[in-house]
Amino acid sequence: MADRSPRLLILGAHPDDADYAAGGLAAFYRRAGHVVHMVSMTNGDAGHHLTFGPDLARRRLGEANAAAAVIGATYEILDLHDGELLPTIENRRRVIALIRVFMPDLVLTHRPNDYHPDHRYTSQLLQDAAYMVTVPAIVPDVPHLAANPVVAYLPDDFTRPYPFEPTVAIDVGPVFDQIVSMLHCHASQFYEWLPRGLKCANTGRRWMM
Ligand SMILES: [Zn+2]
Numbered sequence: 491m492a493d494r495s496p497r498l499l500i501l502g503a504h505p506d507d508a509d510y511a512a513g514g515l516a517a518f519y520r521r522a523g524h525v526v527h528m529v530s531m532t533n534g535d536a537g538h539h540l541t542f543g544p545d546l547a548r549r550r551l552g553e554a555n556a557a558a559a560v561i562g563a564t565y566e567i568l569d570l571h572d573g574e575l576l577p578t579i580e581n582r583r584r585v586i587a588l589i590r591v592f593m594p595d596l597v598l599t600h601r602p603n604d605y606h607p608d609h610r611y612t613s614q615l616l617q618d619a620a621y622m623v624t625v626p627a628i629v630p631d632v633p634h635l636a637a638n639p640v641v642a643y644l645p646d647d648f649t650r651p652y653p654f655e656p657t658v659a660i661d662v663g664p665v666f667d668q669i670v671s672m673l674h675c676h677a678s679q680f681y682e683w684l685p686r687g688l689k690c691a692n693t694g695r696r697w698m699m
Contacts, residue, residue, distance in 0.1 A: 514662030
């Protein structure tokens with residue numbers, strides 16, 4: 491649609507993936523007055539070494555909302571368990587519905603060859619939903635889209651079976667402070683859980699979770 495602001499949907503597996511991987515683009519979108527919606531397919535209730543379950547999910551919801559507020563975006567967290575996401579029909583319907591409701595022009599998600607099963611299945615769910623968002627008979631209670639949004643991958647460091655090759659790259663220097671401010675909101679991750687992972691293992695992914 492030409493008569494409305496561009497709309498960016500970033501579909502991550504966990505409540506910090508979207509802003510970690512695309513916070514710069516999100517900040518640029520908001521700076522231009524566009525609309526940004528960040529989604530986590532899971533509630534993040536396993537992403538800590540000292541606490542887990544509903545208490546951690548609530549904490550991470552608060553962190554995500556605070557991060558979104560930094561740039562004036564919105565964050566939606568599905569109430570699905572961290573580490574247990576599966577590409578079920580039910581979850582595919584969820585993704586179809588949220589894409590239809592938000593009506594994005596651009597959707598970003600993980601690549602399907604990621605180390606984390608939640609990342610892989612988030613990618614699979616989006617791939618499975620991408621065409622179906624235009625099919626009226628699928629999830630008929632949510633109006634279908636007339637056309638598909640553009641779907642693209644978030645960057646990562648994985649090299650097998652093939653490395654990430656950017657087709658679009660932007661200089662996020664002008665919004666770097668906003669990126670840092672967003673990540674600062676995820677205290678449970680960037681100051682507690684992820685630094686511990688750095689000391690424990692080299693996952694090939696540096697510190698993304
Ligand atoms: Zn993640």
